Amino acid sequence: MATPQKPGSVVQGTLDMLILKTLALEPMHGYGVGLRIEQISKGVFQVNAGSLFPAFRRLERQGWIRGEWRATENNRRAKYYMLTDAGRKKLKSEAREWQTQSAAIARILEATSGEV
């Protein structure tokens, strides 16, 4: 499942969490998810279709999200993804894990010479 990562794109593994988080706000179609991640991250993360769609398929298979065909605001049919209960649980645990880790990393990076 090695999806090639271009420099500057989202770290493998965190993309799943970002998608889950985005979908936790509201059900969205594929392009919307990518756009939303880019907007919220103020352009730091640019998610291309090559990472996005395999991730959807992956998360769908795991049972964390499910898709549903709906009409868009422009009245076109699009596949909207939404979080399942399992996905919600997964997101919670992922977020907790991430916070613990990033806090730890931040502490290490901010350490002054005296502490090391």
Next chain:
Amino acid sequence: MRLVNIISGGLRALFGKQRVEQELDEELRCYMESAVEHKMREGMGREEAAREVRMEMGSREALKEQVREVGWETRIESFLQDLRYGLRMLRKNPSLTSVAVLALALGIGANTAMFSVIEAVLLRPLPYRDANEIVRVASTWDRNGTLTSYTSSPPDFFDWRDQNRSFSSMFAYHTGEFALTGQGEAKRVRAVMATAGMFSTLQAEPMLGREFAPEENRKGANHVVILSHSLWQAAFAGAADAIGKTIQLDSEPYTIIGVMPADFRFPLSGSDAFAPIGFDDKVMTQRGAHYLAVLGRLQSGVTLAQANDDLSAIMAQLRKLYPDKDGKWGVRAQLWSAALVSDIRPALLVLLGAVGLVALIACANISNLLLARATVRHRELAMRRALGAGRSRLVRQMLTEGLLLALLAGGASLLLAHWALVSIVHFGPADIPRLASVALNGPVLAFAMSMSIACALLFALIPALRSSALDAAGLLRMSMSPSREAGRLRGALLVGEVALSMMLLAGAGLLVRSFVGLSSLSPGFDPKSVLTMSIAVPDAHYKNSAALQSYWDQALTQLRSLPGVASVAAVTPLPLSGDDFSSSFRVEGRSVPEKDEPSAELRFASPDYFRTLAIPLRQGRAFAEADRLGAARVLLISETASRMFFPAGDAIGQKIKFGASGGYEKNEGEIVGVVGDVRHFGVDAPVPPTFYVPLAQSGMDSAAVVMRTQGFPAGLMQAARKVVQAIDRDALVGEPVPMETLVSASLGQRRFYMMLLGGFAALALILAAVGLYGVISYSVAQRTQEVGIRVALGASGSDVVAMVMRQGLRLAAVGLAIGLALALVLKSVLRGLLVGVSATDPATLAVTALVLLIVAVLASYVPARRAARVDPMVALRFD
């Protein structure tokens, strides 16, 4: 829950493939449109926005492939795809496919056949319940530091059985034969004489009737018999009321007390009847009489080492108690399954290693073919790479093709292995236990299957990794002009093939030379035109030794009068028959403690024996008709015995008294002559020191007649049997056998090993030749243009031939040199298999190298000739 999701999602994708694909397609289109709209909102024109989105998304097919690869179902799908594709590739190249399949089938077939021999002889459990608890207990004799196993004496056996704490049961047995009489011609019954513990030790019971009782192991009480299933069927048509009936064995009545089940076999070579050993009252005094084989069953939880300690402690005690008889004897317990094959296992393992090399050569061969093809295929691979196939995808595809090839070969190899097994059963030596039971059974099929898969990995991996390491551009470049590196790799594989072939050929050559040397050895007598036939008369018909002797006189006289018979004699035991009789002895006038008494082989022979077999008389006189009962007891001694025991050359006139072993107690005699040595145990076995006793002074009830004939006249065999049967119809008369058959059978194992290794070496040679031919042909095809230019510039045909052959012979020479070095490794491997030949025998190595060189010359000459015929105009237009 997650697992269910994963599986059902995969199944949906697999079976509702079209719908899933459609959805993905639609989703991507929707994504594109959204992206385009977004960009247009930011002020781009539709055209420009669409172009940019396409750029950003890259190849849609590649993207879809990435999405598909998320699920497990694509693995199956791509495997099926690879399979279909592989089949198409194999069909498209019938010549490559058939060469590869044939080469590999030979390699795997040889391995499968060899493995089935190993399976039947070494691996298959013995046919008894918990057979790994059954242990062979043997008396041992320390011969210059190496322990040799012997049969054991009844008193030793009783003491081991009664005093040990390691065995749940133990029994002793010996084999023999009975004449089944009372129903016309006497029939031979292979019998096991055993003590009562046999059934509990083997954990087998009669299907009808009962086992022996311990008290039936006494002389007089031992006339009961348990029949094998097949004898019961043959003699009683399987009637249940056979129990309690009486049959005549050696003209004595035996009561049938039981019938064994059909699948019971003991010993492994089979037998027809089981009777208790009838020990007489003097049995406890026969501590020196070693004639019993002993088997025991270990108590659960007791290790072999513990059992050995236990037995050794008992034996130490016995040595103290009976220093005269047991003073030099030890004891050893070995797993029975291991003891049965201890002298065969090393040879079979060497052969297994050799045949593994054949498979390696076959794999190298096919690897080479595939490498050559890979160069041609680089264009195709470049295309697939450019279309988005990842590296692992390409490796997988090429491995699948290899697997396909290997499985085809595996199937074909079973056919080859089947033929090999048929001939192994037919020609294999009789003295390898269970060799005749080789079969393509479950374990063997599993072996063939895993062998095929392993081969596929081996030969397909190198080309696959090499090709897939390159990106599309590199692959395309490679397809235009193959790199030097590829040529080097192919050359290296070929050198390896030649080297391994050289090693195998050298090994086979050494075995052949050793065998030829052994075959030309004289057994000590002249077997040509000599016929032999075993005769056993029922003791019950003959009151005493004189009566027995008159039987032999009569039989020999009758046989002598048959037309075409030049001379006739009787002897027991017959040389090369596998039977043997030895005894300790003492020389009158020399005082030696009983335990230090020397021992020698004993043969009982009629006067004409030496003349009939052309055994030379070296000193003194041979036996005469006058050496009979009542006359002075005389002996002859073999040259080796004379040298060993009478180094001063004063054997004649010495008086000898034989010990108690085998119940042959009262014999003594004066040496009257020295005769030539006979290789009783086989032409490849050491010459045993031997004494000869006149048959007429020993009262034997069985012996073999030997007849020197004038070229085996037709009908003599039947006539000989008839006249002997006419004298006593209850005598057991064997089928006449040419003595030369026995001589040849004594080398049976060696012939078998030689033929197997020779076969493997021949396969290796063929594979190496095919490999060399393939490499040179391919390189000639690659160099067509170059050759054309050379010819156009004035090179002659012979220049071209020389140029091409130089390339082939250079590779072969490097392989030969490495192979010669490897052949030196054979020294330790083949030591046990070679007699009279050094493992580094220069002549053998030289001949082997020459053979390989000739094959190499031929294999490169054919493509070289083809190169020389290249028309420069055609060549220059090439490509």
